[in-house]
Amino acid sequence: MLEQLTQLVQQYGGDAIVKNEAIPNELNQDVMQQAGSSIFTGLQKIASEGNMDQLAGLFQGNNATSGSNPVVQQLSEQLTGDLGQKFGLSTEAASGVAGSLIPNVLGSLINKAKDPNQKGFDIADIVSAISGGNGNSGLMDAISKYGGQFGLDQNNDGKVDMSDAMAAVTKKGGIGGIFGKLFGR
Structure with a gap:
């Protein structure tokens, strides 16, 4: 699952990370890897806290791209903190990356998981990875x-x-x- 998230971060990281002047070019790849890792660990944390309703709700409708979705908010906060702590990005810059990247990545992940023709994005595997089996x-x-x-x-x-x-x-x-x-x- 981390590999799939990393692929999606790479796909959507162009504007949010690569073209972002607040992120030095030599850090682009590291920031993308951190983003994928933060999203994955954030989803695992939500599951470990017993918030399966939130995760199940994420897979319904098109709310994975909404900034008002509690999962999107929690993951954005985590990524913002991780980028600030690990790379010294300002809260504003890190929040901008998270606010742009997370809805796109989650929306794409959910859409791919719902599409039976998408290989490597099986819902059962995603849920198992998030919940640690x-x-x-x-x-x-x-x-x-x-x-x-x-x-x-x-x-x-x-x-x-x-x-x-x-x-x-x-x-x-x-x-x-x-x-x-x-x-x-």
Whole structure:
């Protein structure tokens, strides 16, 4: 997942980093690597704090590019702090990089994850990487909360629970089928 984030940072880092006069050219590559790392660790932190609702919400609709999204805000704050601390960038310069880069990277990550033709951006792999492989328990809560909206109530009892998950796994091709259904694939 870090590799995919790094690719997206490289893709969107031109204006935010390379063409940014506040960042010396010799630091461009290091700043891009730090940005990818900060986004990844920030997502892991959100998951480890149990904020799976926020992460599940990130994968719904087109709010990954919104500065008002709590995940975007938290990741922007983290990247701003990391760039200031590691590279001595002013808060204004670091905030400008984060504000430009994070919505673009997250928006692209989510769009690629929702596209079954995009290799290397599988939702199940992303969730597993973010949660350190322990995403199922917290993710089950998010699935229960949002699952009815996505047709995951397999037995039509009005709630999404483990029996629905087991039915979905057997019908839809494993846990990837559940993630795919939840996140619109």
